[in-house]
Amino acid sequence: MRPYQRLSRKSIKSEDRHRHARRRQRIAKGSGVSVTELNTMLNRFSQMQQMMKKMGKFQKMMARMGGGAAGLMRRR
Numbered sequence: 001m002r003p004y005q006r007l008s009r010k011s012i013k014s015e016d017r018h019r020h021a022r023r024r025q026r027i028a029k030g031s032g033v034s035v036t037e038l039n040t041m042l043n044r045f046s047q048m049q050q051m052m053k054k055m056g057k058f059q060k061m062m063a064r065m066g067g068g069a070a071g072l073m074r075r076r
Contacts, residue, residue, distance in 0.1 A: 028038040 024035055024038055028035045031038070033041075
């Protein structure tokens with residue numbers, strides 16, 4: 001695996017499906033899992049990444065409004 005491939009998972013997902021399918025097979029074989037398990041892990045990683053981005057945007061919005069987690073926990 002090349003250094004740029006280690007840094008970015010996006011290099012695994014591309015338009016050239018055949019080449020990347022072979023690459024996924026090599027990664028799965030090297031890590032001792034099936035290609036299906038590898039694909040599942042990559043999909044979950046992508047979903048978690050999207051969720052974290054949404055949470056970050058939500059926290060920024062709450063901070064602008066003067067709220068946030070600290071504001072929700074205040075006693076009246």
